[in-house]
Amino acid sequence: MSATRTNYWAELGLDVALGLLLVAEGWRRHAGGPLVALLALGLGLFAFSFIEYFFHRWMFHTRVPLFEQGHRTHHEQPLGYDSLPFFLPAAVLLVLAGVFALIMPTGFALLMAGAITFGYVVYGLSHFIIHHVRFKQPLLRRWAGAHHVHHYHPGSNFGVTTPLWDVLLGTRYVRQPRKS
Ligand SMILES: [Zn+2]
Numbered sequence: 001m002s003a004t005r006t007n008y009w010a011e012l013g014l015d016v017a018l019g020l021l022l023v024a025e026g027w028r029r030h031a032g033g034p035l036v037a038l039l040a041l042g043l044g045l046f047a048f049s050f051i052e053y054f055f056h057r058w059m060f061h062t063r064v065p066l067f068e069q070g071h072r073t074h075h076e077q078p079l080g081y082d083s084l085p086f087f088l089p090a091a092v093l094l095v096l097a098g099v100f101a102l103i104m105p106t107g108f109a110l111l112m113a114g115a116i117t118f119g120y121v122v123y124g125l126s127h128f129i130i131h132h133v134r135f136k137q138p139l140l141r142r143w144a145g146a147h148h149v150h151h152y153h154p155g156s157n158f159g160v161t162t163p164l165w166d167v168l169l170g171t172r173y174v175r176q177p178r179k180s
Pocket residue numbers: 074078127131147151
């Protein structure tokens with residue numbers, strides 16, 4: 001784990017660069033037309049929404065050593081810069097792109113991996129903004145509020161960018177009616 005700002009922003013920069021590279025290269029090699037390319041990007045984003053939920057619920061909040069410890073630090077210091085070593089997510093995403101390319105057409109695989117990479121970037125930025133910005137707009141307040149609730153009730157609201165999987169898998173926080 002690393003807690004420096006440099007590591008944090010270096011990771012973001014590297015991930016953006018990797019996402020751009022994957023999408024550009026995927027588009028260059030893609031032979032299926034724009035609609036199929038859009039499908040690949042959409043599938044990638046959808047897949048990422050589950051990856052986000054899966055890691056937060058079953059890796060960060062269970063006993064996987066590196067993840068659990070790092071995430072505990074975040075729960076204790078939500079404004080900190082704790083994150084994985086800057087090169088690690090990009091390395092994992094690159095391996096994922098390679099695995100995809102083995103089982104589907106290369107262009108489609110790279111586009112999908114690129115979308116997953118951008119999903120991860122959006123997740124990282126969203127999480128940062130949620131903790132560093134106070135929203136006035138009601139919808140944004142609700143969106144950010146769901147994650148703040150997670151910090152008080154770590155057994156619910158695992159999705160940061162979207163509540164989709166919390167709703168589907170029954171972990172969306174429901175306020176208990178106050179006992180009078
Ligand atoms: Zn948080």
